[in-house]
Amino acid sequence: MSQADRDLIFSPFEFRRLRIKNRLVRSSISGTWDHYDGHGTDARVNWEESFAAGGVGAIISSFTPVTVRGRILPRYAMIDDDDKIPFWRRVGERVHRHDCKFILQLSHSGRQQDVGGVENLHRLAKSSTGRKDYFHGILCEPMTRADIHATVQQFAAGARRAREAGLDGVELHGANGYLITQFLSSGINDRRDEYGGDVAGRARFVLEIVRAIRATVGRDFHLQMKINAVDDNNWLYPLEGRGNLVEDTVEICKILEDGGDGVDAFHVSSGSTFPHPRNPPGEFPVAEAIRWYDGMLSSGVRAGLNYAIFRNRLLGAAFERYWAHRRGKVIEGINADHARYIRARVNVPVLVTGGFQRAPAIAEAIRSGACDAVTIARPLIANRDLPAILQTRDEPERPCTYCNKCLLNDLENPLGCYELSRFPGDTFEEKYDHMMEQVMAVFHPRDEAGALERLDEREVAE
Template sequence: MTDGDGRSAWDSIGEPLAFPRSGLTVKNRIFRSSISGSFDSYDGTGGYARINWEEKFARGGVGAIISSFVPVARRGRILPSYAMIHDDSTIPFWGAVADRVHAHGCKFIIQLSHSGRQQDVPGVENRYRVALSSTSDMDTFHGLLCRSMTKGEIDEVVEQFGLAARRAQRAGLDGVETHSSHGYLINQFLSSGINDRTDEYGGPLENRARLLREIVRSIRAHTDGHFHLQCKISAVDYNNAIYPWEKKGNVLEDSVRVCQWLEEDGVDALHVSTGSIFPHPRSPAGDFPIDVASEVYGRMLYSGVRGGFNQRVFSARLGIAPRLFRWWWRRRRGPIIEGINAAHCAEIKAHVSIPVLLNGGIQRASLAARVIREGIADGVTIARPLIANNDLPKHWEAGLDQPPRPCTFCNKCLLNALANPLGCYELSRYAHDYDAMMDEVMSVFHPSPHEAANL
């Protein structure tokens, strides 16, 4: 597939991407975006299945992997069985991840994260204490309870991010990304739709951005040299996407200014997404599979005070309620799925000089190439299409616009991840062969350490 100038899409996508400030170079413009399942021990100790999981994408040809949500503190978890980087004992595990990924010429950037009030399943360690946030108002979708953080607690979290970055560098990882989007703690401070503080961390945008900027400075203070640092930002909050009477939150102009401040603070790159909750109708853009939600949402039943109400809505037995919710979800999403954040990303890129990465359902090589050639972004970050086809980059390199069995953006992978191994659960992609689908989903558990010892 070539354009009018005789160039293939891969000519643009396959070009290495250099980050001048940090000196990091990625072999192509494809980044596996931040997504993962519960592959680890309940206490957050990294497991062998996660290493297998990350290697699948490195082997498939992506230039770099951005890890899933990695908590910098036990209180910042979103789910049990997610690997953490909260103390030095985690360094050897992340070093093992780096070794496996680097063997395929792929880079690994760890996403440093804190849940704040947005804890899907807090686990026994957080079950009986109220979550920390910029506000004492509960999350609107799930009814997750929280309280406004004290200055001492803010300082502690800032230090936790810095120490986590130091561990990442010691583990031999290639960089860190702050999860400053999708309604997690940093976004709870950034968003005018959530942050209702009246101190130096609330009110004007400059105050709401203070936490993120302090975290950036802490990471720089705890790492040596030019260790790569990027920030994931929700370009627009759309905080009223589910309940239109809620405040809208940050608009694009706010995020452009925040990104300019981050560039001034020495951040190496920006990663552009959307939304102040997760999942959000626009992130990840696609369907809301009510049948899956009715099966797995029970795991969140007691995480928030609205869990029971949501479960009743999602239950297929109610008939009209789940259909109405699905219709509303699609309406609030809009008609675009692939490249849904492109216009927002282009506006941010036009106002900064550091590399910018675009997130948002890209699966077609022609679209990825256009994003790069038109200066909308310097690279694309992809999750669900890579879950469906781990070797998507190889299809693009071979000249295909999309793989023979493309992702349907059904979002069954994401909802199943609450209770089941993360993988593609769209049965039609496996010619309706359930055993074949399960073999693929469960492949992440092989080889086990015992199998590897006998290879």
């Protein structure tokens, strides 16, 4: 790595209200670590701290529901009640030990509710629309004005709780097909009231959230927005509406800047579903889908058809090829060009995600004006110490392969790298043991004295 690249990547950066020590930010990585009722566990604390210890400048939390109606899977820590504040305070304290900032991602699934849990089993998901999502076929109903106003206040309350927990900011998850996307996207939002129609109407919901957060926590608390540069809503079915183009996204961003009183940064992603060929960019591991996708069968009316396709040798292989075709050849930096277009037209900093793990690619994204910092997810799962590696090398010795096996395993298993080829050993058993050791490490980390660190979350809450 050139010294110039190293100096750029590891230079501090200041948002309007937040300073981070380098340009490497861990993107949101979800995982089923927690109690069914949304209380966090020691595993979640250890998971988040492991990335801070690895050297990133900031961490964006996992998908954090502001209400149980908005969770994507059970056993995700939530921010739906004041009784969750002590847990998130504990997370922040552990992350701050490493001179790392912690930004809580405020989230709501809307109709993209993979496994909503028993609380949502007999109730339709809430969305901007009454049309089911076209990938899994999750049924939904359009939110009423009362639903919308209540949800706006749930986001604002989540921001207040994050501030009271001593965290460094919040991010609104407005990308990748979740509730805010369902309002923003012209390919999804079919409302005929003031929350639909043109760009301003579709952006009204999230603008009300931004203003409610500012009214609740003030102007000096960091607030950023994750947003699709492009929706590519027609990736699976070409007759579906394409959704927002980058020009629409720029218009939305200008609305959310709200005359300087709105968001402090935009986090650029893409894709109006999750998963999507553009997010996370890489392969679709059909073999893993055969093992773990069955948990979706009770969630969506199309999940059975998907599962049958995955299990068919010819159709499964065809789906893998179609996925790669719709993604395109670029993986690392897939969103950089669109982010550059957006950054040139907004007045706040821009972060961009998209498979970053090589120093030259990261430095070029920053130097070219695509972003002020990059966000990284899967390559950090593969190498928690990626920042330390990039201090001396251009790329890791065992890089992330973008296989997306972590994505499918997360439906039922602890989140981690499940690409066996990345682990040392001469036999399958040796490689598998090393893989499991890494995946399970967050359940039994040791402190500097060698003692097991455990968090009794109930005691912390008291």
